[in-house]
Amino acid sequence: MEECRKTLCTFSGLAMVKKGIKVNEKGIILVAVIKDVAKLAGVSVGTVSKYLNTPELLREDKRAAVEDAIQKLNYKPNLFARNLRVQDSKTIAVIAQEIRNPFHAALFNTIRKEAMKYNYSVVLYSLNDINGNFDTLFETLPIHYFSGVISCYFHDMEQSIDFAKRHSKVPMVIMTNSERYFDEYDSEKIVHADFTQGIQKVCEYLISLGNTRIAYIGCRTKDQLRDPKLKGFMLTMEKHRLEPHSIVRLEKEYTMQTGYESAEQILRSGQLPDAILSDTDVMSIGVLNCLRNHGIQVPDDIMLASFDNIEQAEYCNPRLTTLNVPIEAMSVKAVELLVAQMENRECKNTGNAFELELIIRETTKNR
Structure with missing residues (x-):
């Protein structure tokens, strides 16, 4: 003993x-x-x-x-052991990709502050720490310890939905990147924004400015066949009967370094694209630095557009044209829905779909 x-x-x-x-x-x-x-x-x-x-x-x-x-x-x-059984820990588990990306940092910080209003604390799980394996996520602290779970692992929605189904007795809310998951999981427990339509909006804007040779950069995800952003890009290019200049998706994390390396790979092709479309702002900042180091001017030589609208997008030089994902509002809604489940209160899931707004700044211009 x-x-x-x-x-x-x-x-x-x-x-x-x-x-x-x-x-x-x-x-x-x-x-x-x-x-x-x-x-x-x-x-x-x-x-x-x-x-x-x-x-x-x-x-x-x-x-x-x-x-x-x-x-x-x-x-x-042993109050801890009792909490494991009766789920009264007043603690919420938040499952995200990682915390270094400002997008996820804003998400977690908003959830944390909202949870505090209802007297709940929050534990963040970064799937990058365990190679994206949900099955090992709660080995140390069992899932039934938590009063509820918010899953915002946008990079592998199939795994998120499967995890939620396997733990159907645990109060849970899923933040998704497409409304199609309504057919696979309870729509009353989903908060979503359509990333496919969002990237289409950005790509349409680039084409409207006269760009026909557009390069796309992102990262490889586990849900390769259903990547909503890449899908939106390809649909838009096909609609206008255009071929992508190039598609670069490295098997790395979404970081500025990955953006820098992706831009270098595009430049090695020998022919500059008219524009680069990055599927995250944090990578776009790396792209800007790479192009600057090679003497390429944005937007005069190459236009650049992105996705997320993190705080740094407004303060980099030049300022980044991007698509605003209202992650704070989505996070507030997720907490509201989860608390309603945990406390057995009715909460109609109205306004669970969030619009994505194009923010036009200095990395694009009319030619």
């Missing part, structure tokens, strides 16, 4: 041994657990548990026996 705390017995060590409770040679027991209380009181573990949760339901003699055993053993209920 773990020796993290010791307590003196108020009666003999021999009596402890007879009851099956371990003591040391001085008659000192180690930290008592619920089984020790049950043995000393002569009742089942279930009876002790009932005493701890609903003592009024016990007969007087059993309640007295349990009270006496708890006092003699100086038993302290």
Whole structure:
């Protein structure tokens, strides 16, 4: 038995041994657990548990026996273990891609502040830390410890939906990048923005400015066949009967470094595109630096447009044309829906679809 705390017995060590409770040679027991209380009181573990949760339901003699055993053993209920069973931890698990990207940082920070308004705390899980494997996510702290879960893992929605289905008894809200998931999961538990339509809006704008040779950069995701942004780009190019200048999707994280390397790969093709469409702002900042280092002017030589509208997009030089994802508003809605589930309150899921707005800045211009 773990020796993290010791307590003196108020009666003999021999009596402890007879009851099956371990003591040391001085008659000192180690930290008592619920089984020790049950043995000393002569009742089942279930009876002790009932005493701890609903003592009024016990007969007087059993309640007295349990009270006496708890006092003699100086038993302290393990609140953490109890929370694992009854889901009253007042803690929300947030599953995201990672925290370094300002997009995800804003998402997590908004969820954290909103949860605090309802007296819930938040634990963030970064799937990058475990190579995107949901199955190992809750090995240390079981999922049933949490009062609820918000999954905002946009890069592999199929896995997010499957995870939610396998844990259907856990209050959960999923933030998605397409309304098509309404057919696969309860629409009352989904907050979404259509990333396919969003990237189409950006691509249409680039084409309207006279750009016909457009390069696309992103990162490879596990949901390759259903990547909503790449799909939107290809649909728009096909609509206008245009061929992409190039498509670069490295098997790396969404970082400025990845954007820089992606731009270098485009430049090595020997023919400059009219424009580059990046599927995240953080990569676009890397693209800007790469083009500047090669003496290429944005937007005069190459236009650049992006997706997310993180704070840095407005303050880089030149300022970035991008698509605004209202991640703060989506996060507030996700918390609202989850709290309603956790507290068994009705909350109609109205306004769960969020529009994506094109923000035109200095990296694009009329030619």
